[in-house]
Amino acid sequence: MSTTSSDISGHTEVELSVTGMHCGSCVALIEETLSRRPGVETASVDLDSASASVTFDPATITLGEICSIVAGLGYAAEPATGSAPALA
Numbered sequence: 319m320s321t322t323s324s325d326i327s328g329h330t331e332v333e334l335s336v337t338g339m340h341c342g343s344c345v346a347l348i349e350e351t352l353s354r355r356p357g358v359e360t361a362s363v364d365l366d367s368a369s370a371s372v373t374f375d376p377a378t379i380t381l382g383e384i385c386s387i388v389a390g391l392g393y394a395a396e397p398a399t400g401s402a403p404a405l406a
């Protein structure tokens with residue numbers, strides 16, 4: 319994945335763009351749900367920029383699963399395109 323980067327420990331950090339959040343409760347829900355999942359090291363959600371930074375172990379959980387977890391909470395998540403300009 320071009321939007322992920324791995325360090326030598328095997329952990330991967332990805333920036334997600336998350337839509338559908340309206341308040342701090344949304345942020346907390348996503349952060350808590352993600353960070354409880356095995357394989358997720360850290361999950362940091364930013365409401366203002368509608369983005370999430372997630373560090374995970376790709377041997378345990380995949381980027382697709384992370385997006386599905388967020389979708390299951392009622393939001394939409396997709397890898398942020400670091401190189402291409404967003405449509406906003």
Ligand SMILES: [Cu+2]
Nearest residue numbers: 340341343344
């Ligand atoms: Cu909310």
